[in-house]
Structures are given as structure tokens and as C-alpha cells.
Amino acid sequence: MSKLNSIQEVIDSNLCCGCGLCESVAGRNVLPMKYDSSGFLRPHVQQEPDPNAEQLVLQACPAVNANFPLENEIYDLTWGPVRSMRLAYASDAALRLKASSGGALSAILCQLLSGGEIDAVFHVGADPNLPIGNQNVISDSAHAVADNSGSRYCPSAPLAGLSRLRRDGRRFALVGKPCDIAAAHALEISDPDFRSHFPYLISFFCGGIPSIAGARRILSELEVPESDVAEFRYRGNGWPGKASVSTKSGVTRSMSYSRSWGEILNRHLQLRCKICPDSTGESADIVCADGWHLDENDNPDFGEHEGRSIVIGRTERGEALLERCVSDCSLICEPIDAAHLAKMQPFQAKRKQLVFSRLVAMKLCGLKTPDFPLRPLLRAARRAGLIANLRSFGGMLVRALRSRR
Structure with missing residues (x-):
């Protein structure tokens, strides 16, 4: 199969993940990110991009390439580079409650700010003009980090702001989905000055990006008109926390995490997420995830508990930062191993293993x-076994045949 050779081909193939890299490199007047008819953020071609800019985009685009970190003594085929695995939560009780998974990621960002290692955090928060949607935000204080904490299960394009941030002159921690961070890391490889602007790359385990139509389905079930939404949280204020909406008239309604994510949002995922080989943020310095408790059958328990995160240090700088967070008690931690992690995150443990069969079907x-x-995807596929791969192949084959009609 021929390689994707243009940004338009990426769009037409339905493989775009909506990271926003193309807008940043080619220019907002050339490739602005906007919602498409399916509710995903996509570049909308206003004019032909400069050929050099387009080639730079294609070299780093997650729809075109996936550059895994080099396999070495710290590389785990399932979890990527691992220098340490911890269960952790923020020592700040208010932050632990407000954030999605015990506040570990937010506590790490606050540590970077208080220690003067960065000037601000570049991440995603709720869009005041579209409360169910996202916008890119700059947080330069612990208060701002806390205000923008919590999972946002709808499209976001954080890389659209990279060029502006480079001109800003400040040092940023960049927080993004695994595909965002993989693209940023690919830019870093070709730009030795990248880390002077973005000294830390932080990510999280990702189950896929739902269309904004998923949030609208939640509103429909909660019987709240979108025009009446004042605030919308996908999670937080507990763990796992509920999807909650506050109306302009002062009414608050909510839905369980099991219902909102497990039965609605994850049924609105884009194609690229279904073949994602890196849902665990292998290119990040540090990655966080839900450290689910286990029930009597060793399955994840999605009932309400005090929040806690899985925290993986991937790089030397990431591990050094985690050590500082532990030593100054901003994080309360305990070590875990890969076997325990696989029980807490069984979906993520299987995800890479099924990519090869889906690519074959496509x-x-x-x-x-x-x-x-x-090669690494084939090695991972062997771990899943024949039956799981056949089911994965068959499911993607059906989707692929439907897409051709």
C-alpha cells in the first residue's frame, strides 16, 4: 500500500488524529483546525501548504508514522520505556479530589512551576464558548493548573499552538495525548532547539478520542439542551468521578463514569484510535493513568474511591523529576510492577497486541x-494469541468493508 504523501491524503484516508501539528507548521491561514461533520477536529485546507512545511508535517504526523523509542534494557514491549512504575496521588487533598485520577499529573506540573523549571504549562481545558469542547490553555500557577485539571474526553489540538509558544520565549511543560507527544517528539528529533522551549513532555494513557457527538449524546440522556450548558466536566470531583453538567439556570445533573465512558463516549472513537500502537505515551518523559483498584476477581473496580494514579517515569529527566516530587512530598507513592499494572489496565495491556491484525485487515x-x-507490532500480536487476533481482524474487516461502500 502506498504511503500517505500529502496532508490532503491524510484527511481523505480518515487517519487524521486531530493533533493540530499541521496548523502550527503550515499556518492557521493555510490549515486551520475546525470541527468536521463527524464532530472531530480536522485541518481544513484553505490554500496549498508550502511544500517544505508539508514535508515537515508528514515526517512527524501520527497518521503517517509512529516512531517508537529505541528498544533497550528499559523497554517493555507492552508498556514502552520504563524506568519506574509507581502508584501515586497528590498530597494536596483538594487537588486529589478535583483532578481525575488522584491529582498526580497536576501535582507534577505544580512541582515544575514551583521549582522554576518551567514558566508555564501548555495543556487543554474547557472552552468557555463551547463547554463540552476543549481549548488550549496556558497555566502559569498552581491555581490555574488545578482549574484546568480533569480528563476531557473530546477532540483537542494542542500542537496547533506550538509555533506561537516558540515565539513566546517562555519554557513550557507540554501535556498532550500520546499521539500529540509522539508528534512533538518527532519534531524534537529534527530540531535540537525544541527542548529549550519544551523541557518536559507529559502524557497519559489514552482510550481513544471521542467525537464531540459523544458529549452531545450525554447531554441528550441528561435532558439538558446544549444551549443551556454553563459547565461540563467529563470526570473529576471524585474518582473516577461522574460526567456532570451545570446549567445556566443552576441545575446540576450527572452520569456515572461506567455509563458515560463505558457505554457512550468510547463508541464515538475515530479510526486512528482503533489502530493506535502507542496509547500509553511511549515518547513522554512521564506518563500517568488511572490506578484502578481491583475487585474480588482481579478486574478493575470503577466504583468511587479516593483517587490514585499509575505514574511511569520513562526518561532520565522524567525519573529525576519524579524523585523530586517524592522527596518534597508533593506525591505520595508506592512501587508497583508490570503484572499489577496489567490487571489495573487490562484494556491497555491488550491494545498494542491487536494493532497488527487490524492493519492487515485494512x-x-x-x-x-x-x-x-x-516488527514490534508482530511480536506484540503473538502475545495476544490466535483467537484474539482473528476477532480483531474480523471486526476491522467489517468496518473497512463498510467504509468502502
Whole structure:
């Protein structure tokens, strides 16, 4: 299958993940990110991009490539580079409650700010003009970090702001989805000055990006008109916390995490997420995730508990930062191992293992696919076994055939 050779081909192939890299490199007047008819953020071509800019985008675009970190003594085939694994939560009780997973990620960001290692955090928060949507935000205080904490299960394009941030002159911690951070890391490889602007890359385990139509389905079930929404939280204020909406008239309604994510949002995922080879943020310095408690059958328990996160240090600078967070008691931690992690995150443990079979199904149907490194994906697929791969292959084959009609 021929490689994706243009940004328009990425869009037409339905493989765009909506990171916003193309807007940043080519210019907002050339490729602005906007919602498409399916409710995903996509570049809308206003004019032909400069050929050099387009090639730079294609070299880093997550729809075109996936550059895994080099396999070495710290590389785990399932979890990526691992220098340490911890269960952790913020020592600040208010932050632990407000954030999605015990506040560990937010506590790490606050540590960077208070220690003067960065000037601000660049991440995603709620859009006041579209409360169910996202906007890119700059937080330069612990208060601002807390205000913008919490998972946002709808499209976001944090890389759209990279060029502006580089001109800003400040040092930022960049927080993004695994695909965002992978693209940023690819830019870093070709730009030795990148880390002077973005000294820390922070990510989180990702189950996929739902269309904004998913949030609208939640509003419909809660019987709240979108025009009456004053605030919308996908999670937080507890763990896992509920999806909650506050109306302009002062009414608050909520829905359980099991219902909102498990039965609504994850049924609105984009195609690129279904073949994601890196849902655990392998290119980040530090990655966080839900450290679910286990029930009597060793399955994740999604009932309400005090929040806690899985925290993985991937790089030397990331591990050094975690050590500082532990030593100054901003994080309360305990070590865990990969076997325990797999029980807490069984979906993520299987995800990479099923990518190879899905790529084969797409190729058999004549669909374009990203240029992923196949050797590690084949090794991962062998761990899943024949039955799981056949089911995965069959499911993608059905989707691929439908997409051709």
C-alpha cells in the first residue's frame, strides 16, 4: 500500500488524529483546525501548504508514522520505556479530589512551576464558548493548573499552538495525548532547539478520542439542551468521578463514569484510535493513568474511591523529576510492577497486541495505513494469541468493508 504523501491524503484516508501539528507548521491561514461533520477536529485546507512545511508535517504526523523509542534494557514491549512504575496521588487533598485520577499529573506540573523549571504549562481545558469542547490553555500557577485539571474526553489540538509558544520565549511543560507527544517528539528529533522551549513532555494513557457527538449524546440522556450548558466536566470531583453538567439556570445533573465512558463516549472513537500502537505515551518523559483498584476477581473496580494514579517515569529527566516530587512530598507513592499494572489496565495491556491484525485487515481492503514499525507490532500480536487476533481482524474487516461502500 502506498504511503500517505500529502496532508490532503491524510484527511481523505480518515487517519487524521486531530493533533493540530499541521496548523502550527503550515499556518492557521493555510490549515486551520475546525470541527468536521463527524464532530472531530480536522485541518481544513484553505490554500496549498508550502511544500517544505508539508514535508515537515508528514515526517512527524501520527497518521503517517509512529516512531517508537529505541528498544533497550528499559523497554517493555507492552508498556514502552520504563524506568519506574509507581502508584501515586497528590498530597494536596483538594487537588486529589478535583483532578481525575488522584491529582498526580497536576501535582507534577505544580512541582515544575514551583521549582522554576518551567514558566508555564501548555495543556487543554474547557472552552468557555463551547463547554463540552476543549481549548488550549496556558497555566502559569498552581491555581490555574488545578482549574484546568480533569480528563476531557473530546477532540483537542494542542500542537496547533506550538509555533506561537516558540515565539513566546517562555519554557513550557507540554501535556498532550500520546499521539500529540509522539508528534512533538518527532519534531524534537529534527530540531535540537525544541527542548529549550519544551523541557518536559507529559502524557497519559489514552482510550481513544471521542467525537464531540459523544458529549452531545450525554447531554441528550441528561435532558439538558446544549444551549443551556454553563459547565461540563467529563470526570473529576471524585474518582473516577461522574460526567456532570451545570446549567445556566443552576441545575446540576450527572452520569456515572461506567455509563458515560463505558457505554457512550468510547463508541464515538475515530479510526486512528482503533489502530493506535502507542496509547500509553511511549515518547513522554512521564506518563500517568488511572490506578484502578481491583475487585474480588482481579478486574478493575470503577466504583468511587479516593483517587490514585499509575505514574511511569520513562526518561532520565522524567525519573529525576519524579524523585523530586517524592522527596518534597508533593506525591505520595508506592512501587508497583508490570503484572499489577496489567490487571489495573487490562484494556491497555491488550491494545498494542491487536494493532497488527487490524492493519492487515485494512490493507486487504485496499485502505491506506500509517507506516508503523511492524516488527514490534508482530511480536506484540503473538502475545495476544490466535483467537484474539482473528476477532480483531474480523471486526476491522467489517468496518473497512463498510467504509468502502
